[in-house]
Amino acid sequence: xxxxxxxxxxxxxxxxxxxxxxxxxxxxxxxxxxxxxxxxxxxxxxxxxxxxxxxxxxxxxxxxxxxxxxxxxxxxxxxxxxxxxxxxxxxxxxxxxxxxxxxxxxxxx
DNA sequence: AAGTTGACTTAAA
DNA sequence: ATTTAAGCCAACT
Numbered sequence: 001x002x003x004x005x006x007x008x009x010x011x012x013x014x015x016x017x018x019x020x021x022x023x024x025x026x027x028x029x030x031x032x033x034x035x036x037x038x039x040x041x042x043x044x045x046x047x048x049x050x051x052x053x054x055x056x057x058x059x060x061x062x063x064x065x066x067x068x069x070x071x072x073x074x075x076x077x078x079x080x081x082x083x084x085x086x087x088x089x090x091x092x093x094x095x096x097x098x099x100x101x102x103x104x105x106x107x108x109x
Numbered sequence: 110a111a112g113t114t115g116a117c118t119t120a121a122a
Numbered sequence: 123a124t125t126t127a128a129g130c131c132a133a134c135t
Contacts, residue, residue, distance in 0.1 A: 009132075031117050042130055048116040049132075065116075073116035113135070122126075 012040055016050045023064040026086045027103035028096050030068045037105070048073075064103075070096035 015038035023029050031044040040046075051062045052073075063082040066072050071094050072079045080090070089097040096102075 032119095035117085042118095043132085044117040045115060045130065046117090046132065050116095052116055062116090067116075068118055071116090076116070079116090111135100114133085115131105117130080119129085120127085122124105 012038060012043065012046065013050050015039065016047055017054070017058065017060060020051070020060045020062055020065060023061055023103055025061070025064075026088055026101065028064045028066050028070070028083065028088060028098070028101050029103045030066060032068055033105075034065065066096050066098075070098040070102075072096065 016034060019029070019034050019037045031047040032041075034047045035041050035044045038047075047065070051060075051065060054060055054062055063079045064086075070091065072083070080093075083096065083101075084090070088101045091097045
């Protein structure tokens with residue numbers, strides 16, 4: 001069974017983990033993009049929930065996930081510090097400069 | 110069972 | 123540029 005054909009909620013969760021795990025340092029990815037990459041393109045909101053419930057012990061770089069506008073997660077100001085320490089540029093207090101820091105999966109060079 | 114919520118997104122105004 | 127509206131769907135009331 002390939003992961004793309006998986007159906008259950010736990011498979012979705014694992015798929016999200018898998019994608020987030022691959023976001024390079026200094027780059028960010030949106031909930032919507034992650035949803036697309038997992039094969040569940042309409043579950044952007046659920047990506048957020050999965051990450052919110054992710055145990056810290058997994059050590060996923062969930063701070064590299066922002067919304068489509070580049071906004072960091074509400075009620076998690078520490079995310080900004082984490083991203084700044086990786087060199088991610090911000091346009092404002094709450095928004096990442098997506099033009100500079102969004103991870104474009106296509107660009108492999 | 111029915112209504113609400115949310116670490117979302119896109120399009121429209 | 124900012125704000126609204128509608129669509130989304132599993133979890134939670």
